[in-house]
Amino acid sequence: MSMSGPILNEGPSVFRCWVGFACEIAVTGQGLSSQNRLLVAEGACNSTNRSLMSLSGLSSLATSSSGTAYALGTAMEASFTTFVVCWLATESAAGIDFGTLSVFGPVEGTQGTHVTCRLNETCSITLDSMVGSLGDGFDQQSYLQLEKGGSCSGSPATVWGNLTNPVPQSPLENATSLTFDLLVPSAQEVAETDLVVGNYSLCLSLNGTGPFSMAVGSLIVEDVPCEVPSDILDTLEPACLSSDSGLPAAASEEFCLVALEGGPQATLSRLQVVPAGQESCQGLQHGSQCDLNCPAGTLASGYFLCEHGIFYHQGFKGLLVLS
Known part of the structure; x- marks a missing residue:
């Protein structure tokens, strides 16, 4: 008699995915086929109170042509919920607890880490609305990339000074916040000002080499305004x-x-x-x-x-x- 299904070596597996990156789950076992399914939910796999995972960009029911590699999509938001991953022999079959799934990254609604800096003044940002930590998947040398406008899918912007993919300042092993020094946005000529001033997307990489596809906020670099003093100095000689x-x-x-x-x-x-x-x-x-x-x-x-x-x-x- 032959058995088919996933192999659980030491109990259910632990899976982690990150916002902005493809979320894939690999299954090993015997007799796996395209008829199998993976279902991601809250609660036990066979619970009557089970509810399917609902996260933007991810599918709660995944198929596989080989039964061994399941692509759930690319998460657009993170969640503090730990989901259960269920293996099903067929779409209508009962589920088997196969593992858990956590989705890390900026929480929905807090991706608006909106920072405003001014030309010729020091600038820094802190990402403190993250699910997960360096120990959960961030490399100790996670880098930030600035893109002019866009949505973290293009090339890095031409920025100021020696600022190139800044590294977080003194990251801790289990830190859930990251602070980046953006130096001083500077410009001496009008042409330079046009390049530096504007809106930037803040894009994060997990390992410092890319892709920089996790959108974690935005940066606005403002020009220095010329303020007209409100007081009138009547003692000055008029120029008209x-x-x-x-x-x-x-x-x-x-x-x-x-x-x-x-x-x-x-x-x-x-x-x-x-x-x-x-x-x-x-x-x-x-x-x-x-x-x-x-x-x-x-x-x-x-x-x-x-x-x-x-x-x-x-x-x-x-x-x-x-x-």
């Missing part, structure tokens, strides 16, 4: 000249955004703002231009250019004072 008299605007007139003499060296503390009509200058980003919104009867002396958080006055050459 009257087109009628050729004289500086009177103190009672609506002033334009101005700087002290010295032009290109003007800093934020040396600016003056029009009480109304200059809202377009609020929060300008690096490389943006703020035009002087001069009141009627005056002429603009130039414009202001935002460079890494500071407005610099750019005078018009050959400015003619009308009389």
Whole structure:
């Protein structure tokens, strides 16, 4: 008399899968065939209260052409639940407890590890919403990859400095949180700013070599805004000249955004703002231009250019004072 079914060497097997990676279960035994099935559920295999596993990306009932390799899919979310794996001779047969399955990774709803960093300031992230730990499958040298936009399925982004697939800082054997130092997102030129500033996907690898297919959150790198001071320094010499008299605007007139003499060296503390009509200058980003919104009867002396958080006055050459 021949027996068919899986071989349980030392009791039920323990299976682990990770979000973003293919989940496969191998079966060894005798008389295995394409008629066999694997069923993943909560509760005992033959319990009347059994409920099928319901996780995005994974199938609770799997088939195999050989009866030895079962592909459940690719998990899109993790779960704190440990599921039971049942082996069935046929789809309608009673199930045999074959093992357990855990699905590790970021928990549903917490994959939004949304981090915002600012240009030219230190940046780091901590992944602390993970099911599982380094001892459950993470390699001690798990790496992070940044992708511009996307969903952890493309190539790494061109990032700043020497930042290339950062390694977690001092990972512990059973750590369930990982902290990564992202250094300082920096840019000195407008072209560099355009490359660095933007939205990134945070993609994790289990062993540091890839694939980086586990989406664990997102990073936004913001530019440095040029802030217009709210106070009006009436003692500053206005930069708008009257087109009628050729004289500086009177103190009672609506002033334009101005700087002290010295032009290109003007800093934020040396600016003056029009009480109304200059809202377009609020929060300008690096490389943006703020035009002087001069009141009627005056002429603009130039414009202001935002460079890494500071407005610099750019005078018009050959400015003619009308009389």
